[in-house]
Amino acid sequence: MPTFSEPSLPPFFEQQQLSIGALKQSGLPLEETTYLTIGGGIGSFIWADHLVIHGVDPATIVALGLEARPYARLRRLCRNSQIFEHDRLRSDSGGTPDNIWGWPGYALREMGRDLRRGRARQAARLAWQIFSEPVLHHPFTPQAGDVFTSLDREARRIGWSSIRRFGLAQAVRKTNDGRYVVAYSPTMALKGSCRLILARYVHLAVGYPGVRVLPELDRYRQQRDYRRHFVNAYEPHAHVYRRLRQTGGTVILRGRGITASRIIHRLHQERERNPNIRILHLMQTPKPHGPRYYYARRLTQNHFDHQPYNFPKACFGGDLRRVMERADDQERAGLVGLWGGTTTAKRPLWERIITTGLNEGWYQIRFGRLARVEPAQNGLTVVVRGDAAWLEEITLRADFIIDATGLEIAPERSPLWRDLRQCYRLPKNQVGQIRVTNHFEVAGLRNLTGRVYAGGIMILGGPFAPVDSFTGLQYAAQKSVESLIAQGAPGVRRLGPVRSVGQWTRWAAGVSP
Amino acid sequence: MTPTLWGRWQTRLLLLSTVGLLITLGFGVLFGNWVTPLALLGYVLLLGLVWDVVYQGVQSLRWDRDWPPLFMAAGGLLEALLLWGLVKADVLWAGLGLTGPPGVSPELTLMQFALHYGTVFVVMFSLMLGPMRVIFLQWRFRGGQFF
Known part of the structure; x- marks a missing residue:
């Protein structure tokens, strides 16, 4: 991937501030816009959606990314981790990336669809679920396909195809007129082609830099003998299930978050x-009990930490959101660790699978680390070392290892953020991510009237805990729009009650904003 | 939306003083008595300010610190039962030298009370589950607070 010093960037990008004259003399294709969002995924889409609904002319917005559809990467990661269109995401009904108001939620829309298809009983069951959740019923979560379809609809409504531009952003620099210039590659061939785009307001939502591989496992993955037997849950690994279906076998699973739960579910389907x-x-x-926050304790069962979403619900818009916003950097890091961490949702089917598996013996839990992995005939020989107190080592034969420990979040793993940090010495927060203000501005990149905002996992540990959720991306977009309004940014108008209802009515009617 | 205490108070005040008031005026016409429905609305507001402190305390015992719709409905029912109990606590009011809570007619029937209270509650409940988010864009993030 290109970086700060790679030759695909013009040499003058080594400077912190570039002159407009030099850019024009460079001979590189140069264009201008007012609002530019980099990433082109759901974070960019939500930001652009907020701008358009708040009155900005879509012709003044550019979204730079590699995929035509904003959810393309999410869908790919979902499919790899065995969440298909009909499966349910871990998201609240009101987490609606296609609708900045969060209403109607996906539950209400699903009820409407059931009623239209004459499935009144199903609609009534859903109504009861959302009324009684999470007390008497597990919380409603939307089907992945419904989320994607709704994003397609909103993309058409706001003219996303005109906003979106194919390109891989390589570097962002301040200019001497209070703007930013972004160097990007308009093709997948990274070297030799570079275009420049100028913008007054930039938004960075590049998402996760890649899949996470635990250090003790990384060296095995590099070797050809292991590759097909040692997979990451977020990478394509359909061959694992095909092979298990044919011949059976043993799978060693790492991680105990929602992806691990879904993998167990998928393996259980193959067991049938x-x-x-x-x-x-x-x-x-072991995890005998969950963490405590004042009088409340998180539920733990079978060494899984349970909560409906990746953070307690009040982090999305209640008193915990306010606690997070008011906390200092150090406290925020502590709260992210306490409220977040590796958790999964309590779903009756998953509970039944675990309980049955434990009782019947085909699902077992072991505590320890992978000490060694060696190739064996059609599989792997795995040495697991118990914790320090026992120093027990057991040798197992496994057919596959599935690593479901998550995605990489470190800014250093993102070429764009790494370059920005090197060039402008951007500070990190205590979680190790990029520090932003309460309006999600990257303060270190302020340039006269120019502003850079950020959203998504790169700013975890900032003013909002569930920052990489649909609702978190909406909150970040809304706060940055508030900041733009305060600065008098062109085209952005406050959405008071009357305009808000008017815009919502247009959304409901499917009319462009 | 998971409410804060300020959010509960502000939302209760706003909804009761707008849609709650409109509905109450409608019942005033229906019952041929303006004072009793308005007095009841006032009591719902005043007692509610106290109830909200209790609700917030219960909410803080929950890991998610949320306030599910079922709890909202249960809270509404509890508030109704307490208010009706107070309206009909003749011994209490007699001790104070009154025939009932000030402003509330002794002829108020359970049906009238249930219709009025029920309508106000159901409309407020429905608004809080959705349309409030549309009217006030930041309401859901601020835990029901407007300022």
Whole structure:
């Protein structure tokens, strides 16, 4: 990937501030816009959607990214981790990336669809679920396909195809007239082609830099002998299920978050075709009980931490959101660790699978680390070392190792953020991510009237805890729009009650904003 | 939306003084008595300010610190029962030298009370589950607070 010093960037990009004259003399294609969002995924889409609904002319917005559809990467990661269109995401009904108001939520829309299809009983059941959740019923979560379809509809409504531009952003620099210039590659061929685009307001939402591989496992993945047997849950690994269906086998699973739960569910589905499939769930340490926050304690069962979403619900818009916003950097890091961390949702089916598996013995939990992995005939020989107190080592034969420990979040792993940090010495917060203000501005990049905002996982540990959720991206977009309004940014108008209802009515009618 | 205490108070005040008031005036016409429905609305507001402190306390015992619709409905029912109990607590009012809570007619029937209270509650409940988010864009993030 290109970086600060790679030759695909013009040499003058080594400077912190570039002159407009030099850019024009460079001979590189140069264009201008007012609002530019980099990433082109759901974070960019939500930001652009907010701008358009707040009155900005879509012709003054550019979204730079590699995919035509804003949800393309999310869908790919979902499919790889065995969440298909009909499966449900871990998201609140009101987490609606296609609708800045969060209403109607996906539950109400699903009820409407059921009623239109004459499935009154199903609609009534759903109504009861959303009325009684999470007390008497597990919380409603939307089907992935419904989210994607709704994003398509909103994309058409706001003219996303005109806003979106294919390009890989390589570097962002301040200019001497209070703007920013972004160097990007308009093709997948990274070297040799570079275009420049100027913008007054820039938004960075590049998402996760890649899949996370635990250091003790990384070296094995580099070797050809292991590659097909040692997979990451977020990478394509359909061959694992095909092979298990045919021959059965043992899977060692790492991670205990929502993805691990879904992988167990998927393996259980294969077990119904071939009962000779076993799961060894390798956890580093036992988890007898969840963390406590004042009088409340998080539910823990079978060493899984349970909460409906990746953070307690009040972090999305209640008193915990306010606690987070008011906390200092150090406190925020503590709260992210306490409220967040690796958790999964309590779903009756998953509970039944775990309980049945434990009782029947085909699902077992072991505590320890992978000490060694060696190739064996059609599989792997795995040495697991218990915790320090016992120093026990057990040798297992496994057919596959599935690593479901998550995605990489470090800014250093993102070429664009790494370059920005090197060039402008941007400070990190205590979580290790990029520090932003309460309006999600990257203060270190302020340039006269120019502003840079950020959203998504890169700013975890900032003023909002669930920052990489649909609702978190909406909150960040809304706060940055508030900041733009305060500065008198062109075209952005406050959305008071009357205009808000008017815009919502246009959304409901499917009319462009 | 998971409310804060300020959010509960502000939302209650706003909704009761707008849609709550309109509905109450409608019942005033229906019952041929303006004072009793208005007095009841006032009591719902005043007692509600106290109830909200209790609700917030219960909410803080929950890990998610949320306030599910079921709890909202249960709270509404509890508030109704307490208010009706107070309206009909003849012994209490007699001790104070009154025939009932000030402003409330002794002829108020349970049906009238249930219709009035129920309508106000259901409309407020429905508004809080959705349309409030549309009217006030930041309401859901601010835990029901307007300022």
